[in-house]
Amino acid sequence: MPSLDRVPRRETVAPLAVILAAGNGSRLRSDRSAVPKPLVHLRGLSIAERSIAQLLAAGVERFVVVLGCDAALVQHEFERVARRRRCHITCVEAENWERGNGCSAVAAAPLVGDSPFLLAMVDHLLPPEMIRDVLANPPAQDEIALAVDHDTENVFDLPDLTKVEVSGGCIAAIGKDLASWNAGDTGLFYCSSRLFEGLARAHEQGKFSLTDGIRECVAQGGVRAIDVTRARWLDVDTPEASQEAVRRIDAAMGKGGGDGFISQYINRPLSRRLSVALSRTSLTPNHITLLAFFMGLLGAVGLATTDPWFWIAGGILIQIASIVDGCDGEIARIKLLQSPQGAWLDTVLDRYSDLAVGLAVTFAASQLHDAAWVWPAGFAATSSFLMASYVTKEFQIRFKRPYPNNLVNKLKRRDLRILAIAVGAALGHPFVALLAIGSLTHLAVLQVLVSGWDTTPVLRPEVRT
Amino acid sequence: MPSLDRVPRRETVAPLAVILAAGNGSRLRSDRSAVPKPLVHLRGLSIAERSIAQLLAAGVERFVVVLGCDAALVQHEFERVARRRRCHITCVEAENWERGNGCSAVAAAPLVGDSPFLLAMVDHLLPPEMIRDVLANPPAQDEIALAVDHDTENVFDLPDLTKVEVSGGCIAAIGKDLASWNAGDTGLFYCSSRLFEGLARAHEQGKFSLTDGIRECVAQGGVRAIDVTRARWLDVDTPEASQEAVRRIDAAMGKGGGDGFISQYINRPLSRRLSVALSRTSLTPNHITLLAFFMGLLGAVGLATTDPWFWIAGGILIQIASIVDGCDGEIARIKLLQSPQGAWLDTVLDRYSDLAVGLAVTFAASQLHDAAWVWPAGFAATSSFLMASYVTKEFQIRFKRPYPNNLVNKLKRRDLRILAIAVGAALGHPFVALLAIGSLTHLAVLQVLVSGWDTTPVLRPEVRT
Numbered sequence: 039m040p041s042l043d044r045v046p047r048r049e050t051v052a053p054l055a056v057i058l059a060a061g062n063g064s065r066l067r068s069d070r071s072a073v074p075k076p077l078v079h080l081r082g083l084s085i086a087e088r089s090i091a092q093l094l095a096a097g098v099e100r101f102v103v104v105l106g107c108d109a110a111l112v113q114h115e116f117e118r119v120a121r122r123r124r125c126h127i128t129c130v131e132a133e134n135w136e137r138g139n140g141c142s143a144v145a146a147a148p149l150v151g152d153s154p155f156l157l158a159m160v161d162h163l164l165p166p167e168m169i170r171d172v173l174a175n176p177p178a179q180d181e182i183a184l185a186v187d188h189d190t191e192n193v194f195d196l197p198d199l200t201k202v203e204v205s206g207g208c209i210a211a212i213g214k215d216l217a218s219w220n221a222g223d224t225g226l227f228y229c230s231s232r233l234f235e236g237l238a239r240a241h242e243q244g245k246f247s248l249t250d251g252i253r254e255c256v257a258q259g260g261v262r263a264i265d266v267t268r269a270r271w272l273d274v275d276t277p278e279a280s281q282e283a284v285r286r287i288d289a290a291m292g293k294g295g296g297d298g299f300i301s302q303y304i305n306r307p308l309s310r311r312l313s314v315a316l317s318r319t320s321l322t323p324n325h326i327t328l329l330a331f332f333m334g335l336l337g338a339v340g341l342a343t344t345d346p347w348f349w350i351a352g353g354i355l356i357q358i359a360s361i362v363d364g365c366d367g368e369i370a371r372i373k374l375l376q377s378p379q380g381a382w383l384d385t386v387l388d389r390y391s392d393l394a395v396g397l398a399v400t401f402a403a404s405q406l407h408d409a410a411w412v413w414p415a416g417f418a419a420t421s422s423f424l425m426a427s428y429v430t431k432e433f434q435i436r437f438k439r440p441y442p443n444n445l446v447n448k449l450k451r452r453d454l455r456i457l458a459i460a461v462g463a464a465l466g467h468p469f470v471a472l473l474a475i476g477s478l479t480h481l482a483v484l485q486v487l488v489s490g491w492d493t494t495p496v497l498r499p500e501v502r503t
Numbered sequence: 504m505p506s507l508d509r510v511p512r513r514e515t516v517a518p519l520a521v522i523l524a525a526g527n528g529s530r531l532r533s534d535r536s537a538v539p540k541p542l543v544h545l546r547g548l549s550i551a552e553r554s555i556a557q558l559l560a561a562g563v564e565r566f567v568v569v570l571g572c573d574a575a576l577v578q579h580e581f582e583r584v585a586r587r588r589r590c591h592i593t594c595v596e597a598e599n600w601e602r603g604n605g606c607s608a609v610a611a612a613p614l615v616g617d618s619p620f621l622l623a624m625v626d627h628l629l630p631p632e633m634i635r636d637v638l639a640n641p642p643a644q645d646e647i648a649l650a651v652d653h654d655t656e657n658v659f660d661l662p663d664l665t666k667v668e669v670s671g672g673c674i675a676a677i678g679k680d681l682a683s684w685n686a687g688d689t690g691l692f693y694c695s696s697r698l699f700e701g702l703a704r705a706h707e708q709g710k711f712s713l714t715d716g717i718r719e720c721v722a723q724g725g726v727r728a729i730d731v732t733r734a735r736w737l738d739v740d741t742p743e744a745s746q747e748a749v750r751r752i753d754a755a756m757g758k759g760g761g762d763g764f765i766s767q768y769i770n771r772p773l774s775r776r777l778s779v780a781l782s783r784t785s786l787t788p789n790h791i792t793l794l795a796f797f798m799g800l801l802g803a804v805g806l807a808t809t810d811p812w813f814w815i816a817g818g819i820l821i822q823i824a825s826i827v828d829g830c831d832g833e834i835a836r837i838k839l840l841q842s843p844q845g846a847w848l849d850t851v852l853d854r855y856s857d858l859a860v861g862l863a864v865t866f867a868a869s870q871l872h873d874a875a876w877v878w879p880a881g882f883a884a885t886s887s888f889l890m891a892s893y894v895t896k897e898f899q900i901r902f903k904r905p906y907p908n909n910l911v912n913k914l915k916r917r918d919l920r921i922l923a924i925a926v927g928a929a930l931g932h933p934f935v936a937l938l939a940i941g942s943l944t945h946l947a948v949l950q951v952l953v954s955g956w957d958t959t960p961v962l963r964p965e966v967r968t
Contacts, residue, residue, distance in 0.1 A: 378901045382955045385897055393886050401879060413878040414866060420882070421858050424889040431896035432850055436843045490847045 052099035053173055054150060056229075057089055058248075059116075059160035060106025060135035060142040063275075074108035076160050077115050078280070081287045081372050082317035085274065086112065087119045089160045091374035094125055096169035098156060101127040102149045104142045106135025138246030140237045147234045157227040161274045163283050164226055166374075168269035172228050175264045182236075182255050183228040183262040184209055186221040187271065193222050194272055194282055200225075200249055202263070209261040212253055221263065223249075224271045228264070288314065291368045296443040298451035301364065305453055309364035313372060316365055323370040326362060327384045333359035334391035341459075342398035344405050346466050353463030356395055360456040363388065388452060389424060395459060396420025396472060403469035416469065419476020426450040426479050429486045437493050441486065450482035517564035518638055521615060522554055523713075524581075524625035525571025525600035525607040528740075539573035541625050542580050543745070546752045546837050547782035550739065551577065552584045554625045556839035559590055561634035563621060566592040567614045569607045571600025603711030605702045612699045622692040626739045628748050629691055631839075633734035637693050640729045647701075647720050648693040648727040649674060651686040652736065658687050659737055659747055665690075665714055667728070674726040677718050686728065688714075689736045693729070753779065756833045761908040763916035766829065770918055774829035778837060781830055788835040791827060792849045798824035799856035806924075807863035809870050811931050818928030821860055825921040828853065853917060854892060860924060861885025861937060868934035881934065884941020891915040891944050894951045902958050906951065915947035 063075025076086035083091065090101060103116050113129045120127040132145035143157065154177050158164065168185065177183045186202055186209075193199050201219035203211040212223060227233070236258070237251035245251075255261050274283045291313060292306060316326065333355055340352025366384055370376045400416025433441040441447060448454070455475045462471020528540025541551035548556065555566060568581050578594045585592040597610035608622065619642050623629065633650065642648045651667055651674075658664050666684035668676040677688060692698070701723070702716035710716075720726050739748045756778060757771060781791065798820055805817025831849055835841045865881025898906040906912055913919070920940045927936020 379956055379958070382897065382901045383952075385901075386894060386952050386955075389890060389893060393883075393890075397879060397882055400882070404875075404878065410869075413869065413882070414862060417862055417865070417878070417882050417885070418858075421886070421889065424886065424893060425854060425858075428854060428889060428893045428896065429851060431893065431900055432847065435896055435899055436847045436850075487848075487851050490851075491844055493844070 053097060053156065054100045054102065054153065055093045055098045055156040055158055056102045056104065056143070056146040056150060057093075057158050057160050058104050058139055058142045059086065059089075059112055060104050060109075060132045060145075061139060061161075062107040062136075063161065074111055076112045080274070080280065080283050081314070082319075083373050084115055084119075085161055086115045087122070088163070088374065089158065090116070090119050090123055090125065090127065092164050092166055093156070093158065093169060094123055095166035095374055095376070096173060098169070098173075099125060101125065102146045102155075103127055103129045103160075104135075104145045105129055105131045106142055134246070138250070139248045140240060140246045140251045143248055143251065144234060144237050144241075147231070150231065152231065154228055154230050157229050157233070159225040159273070162225045163270075163272040163274060163286065164224075165269050165271065168224075168266045168271060169226070171266055171269070172226055172264050175228065175262075177228050177230050177262065180230055180232045181260050181262055182230060182233055182252070183264050184252070185224045185226040185228075185266045185269075186263045187224050187269065188221045188265065188267045190220075190222055194279055195275065198273070198275060199223070204263045207263055208259070209252070209256050209263055212249055212256060214249075224266060224269070225273060226266075226271070227252075232260070287372055291371050296440075296447075298448040298453040300453035300457045301451070304457070305361045305364050309361050309368060312362065313365045313368035317369055317372045321369070323366040323373075323375055323380050324383060326366040326369060327380065327387060330359045330363040330366070331387040331391055333362060335394055338391075338394040338398035340398075341395065341463055341468055342401045344402055349402075349463040349466065349468055352398070353460035353468070356456050357460040359391070360453060360460075385427070389427060392423040392452065392455070393420060395456070396423060396476075399459060399463075399468045399472045412469075415473055418480075419472050422450075422476045422479035422483060423452075423455060425483045427452075429483050429490075433486065433490055433493075437490065446482045446485045446489070450479045450486075455479060518562060518621065519565045519567065519615060519618065520558045520563045520621040520623055521567045521569065521608070521611040522558075522623050522625050523569050523604055523607045524551065524554075524577055525569050525574075525597045525610075526604060526626075527572040527601075528626065539576050541577045545739070545745065545748050546779070547784075548838050549580055549584075550626055551580045552588070553628070553839065554623065555581070555584050555588060555590065555592065557629050557631055558621070558623065558634060559588060560631035560839055560841070561638060563634070563638075564590060566590065567611045567620075568592055568594045568625075569600075569610045570594055570596045571607055599711070603715070604713045605705060605711045605716045608713050608716065609699060609702050609706075612696070615696065617696065619693055619695050622694050622698070624690045624738070627690045628735075628737040628739060628751065629689075630734050630736065633689075633731045633736060634691070636731055636734070637691055637729050640693065640727075642693050642695050642727065645695055645697045646725050646727055647695060647698055647717070648729050649717070650689040650691040650693075650731045650734075650736075651728045652689050652734065653686045653730060653732045655685075655687055659744055660740065663738070663740060664688070669728045672728055673724070674717070674721050674728055677714055677721060679714075686730075689731060689734070690738060691731075691736070692717075697725070752837055756836050761905075761912075763913040763918040765918035765922045766916070769922070770826045770829050774826050774833060777827065778830045778833035782834055782837050786834070788831040788838075788840055788845050789848060791831040791834060792845065792852060795824045795828040795831070796852040796856055798827060800859055803856075803859040803863035805863075806860065806928055806933055807866045809867055814867075814928040814931065814933055817863070818925035818933070821921055822925040824856070825918060825925075850892075854889060857888040857917065857920070858885060860921070861888060861941075864924060864928075864933045864937045877934075880938055883945075884937050887915075887941045887944035887948060888917075888920060890948045892917075894948050894955075898951060898955055898958075902955065911947045911950045911954070915944045915951075920944060 059076045078085050105112050109131050116127050116129055128149055130145050130149060132142040134141040172185050175183060186204055200214055200223035201216045202209050202221050202223050203216060203219045204221050236255035239254040240250035270286060272283055274280055291310060337352045337355030337359060340348040370380055404412045430441040458475040459468055459471045462468045524541045543550050570577050574596050581592050581594055593614055595610050595614060597607040599606040637650050640648060651669055665679055665688035666681045667674050667686050667688050668681060668684045669686045701720035704719040705715035735751060737748055739745055756775060762771060802817045802820030802824060805813040805820060835845055869877045895906040923940040924933055924936045927933045
């Protein structure tokens, strides 16, 4: 075996992020209830939880949250998030947070230590890849880095944007009303403790915003720009921005990739709507995985009878289960709950579900037809479902790349086989459907076997067991 | 899907190796036939082919071979190797090769160009990892690097060893009779064209060995030592060294790793002997894979009958097939023919073979017992075999490390299930054996499923499909 036995671990200190959650969020609040902004839910997740989850997904492990307005309520929410996401969150209340967010930032100073730390706003939607890009560019000693977006045409709320002038990779000027500017301040910083010196100088001049502090740092040189131009960040500051946030969360939900035909045109459009509805509940992706699994088993029970009406019910159930099975990943993406464990449970249970359906349909056929070939044929057809999944995994391990989602792959995918059997059951011929889709799947598997043969024609060393 | 779609390619020029194959090999030849040394076979592979194969396995793609003694015969062999291994070999005949191997090296000068090149001796057994270590340390402009071994106690033929004195990472002295030395010359160099200048200076002084040329380079400074102390290299110069070479090749044959109990104590000891015998034939690892597959299918035919004598024959056949199935990897390692394609064919055909055996045993039982549960039970038992392979692959992909070869893994391995069914067949109860091993395998699969759940308890971002 190759030396994959231990995944390499980061040797540096786990990254820390400071989240400013002290503001009163008046622009968003005016149109809504009296709920503090960090407690506003976007697709089932509070703004507070989303701010933590997106940083966790990028590898940040420790958090300092600065509270101000409605401190007790907001702290309670962050404590809930810390338990639910199993991460370490320290809350600190800012004095004079009403004066400006510079005062909020200062409150974190005693808690950040000497290592560089991320500084983020609670109400910014930041794609984890963008955060990872920033983490990959740590500031030098006494340096401050600001993630900037040069695609100023696509900024959601341009009048409210803090503008920056980037010159030679550094921030030359920053402010909302700059005459000359070429990028937007995304609100994500990678700071050294020098930030607090800048803030202190601004305070002495009676200026209390974070931008004022940064401007002081700019005046002394050494505020670097990190270009994150392609990232889809969003400042959720107004009801309009909140709607845009939901649109973006929904758009990211289908990013799983590699869908088959049925999934693409039938299952996904339905499962997305269902996922939006389910995101309002407290059901986790793993709950949905188990729900879909047991629905599939129940459908198999219907298919195992000899009653055509039960076949119809069973067929409908397995097809609904196949649709619901798409929701686990979608909800995981909506709520930033993706995990290898979830994907593991989902894929392994799908195999058992396939087995149950094939076994049930074959059993029913064996009750109706007293032919010796029924069981071997059903057996062979069902085994194709397991082989179909097996060969793609094996391909990925042997050739170190995923098997492409080409026509052959789509023909052997689960969405197609479940629909084929469901339709067959509805038409009164589940076993014919099983044999047909099983044969097709076996052919597709053979094609994968042959294609593996052609994949890297040059002899290369490889562990062979 | 992650962006694994394209495997990154080396952007630099493919590495070139010069192989010196001009000597008359008198020390090895005296005790043997008149066959030129590069044509002597070690476990089914000529020394010439092995010298190319070990460099190919390390990533070298182009070769210049310097001929001298028996040039026509040796060239013919290398041409055969180039066709068989699909690589580019240029042969060049050295003038005055009898004077010393420095004259042989000079013959390569017009063919190596400006890039650094490896220089190796045809008769040295070099582990591919050692060659890769050297390739990872390319010489600077005008530098020469020599792989040295500080473990001088374990050098096979100490009197014949060329000694070196390494000081501050550079070669300070080189020769067979050094008074003070601390490492051995492994005969593997990573050179710039400065080597030829050193050789030219040595020739002017009437000194014609490679060591003389290197000594001239040392005198001008800049011969670096690459420490390969743990590598098991061998200069195959005498009949005794030739026997040692065969011992080492045999020892490397079982390196596949991750065997089950039956494989370790029964199958491997037998398959190794068989592999040694088969290595004398021209059978490739893929031939062996297909042979084992068809033997397994034939065994399944025996098991599908209702005749206990055929069961015994079928059981013996599937167990022999299981032993032969170990030979493909062994012969691949003996003959340096490992490939991802070979491993791919082997693992996928094993799954079909498992299916055939389970189907056959269940079919036979269904002929003998008119019970409704026979087919579902056999079906479920056989499906455990596919699930067992599937979950380990899925585990490796989801958690980015191989599933450990622990007790649970060994209980669900193919060696055990095949022997269990073979023994059951010999005792007249193949179906009982199938159900027993199938139940055990399903339990092991469930344990793997649960263990995956515990694998990385911290929430981490991951693609979920």
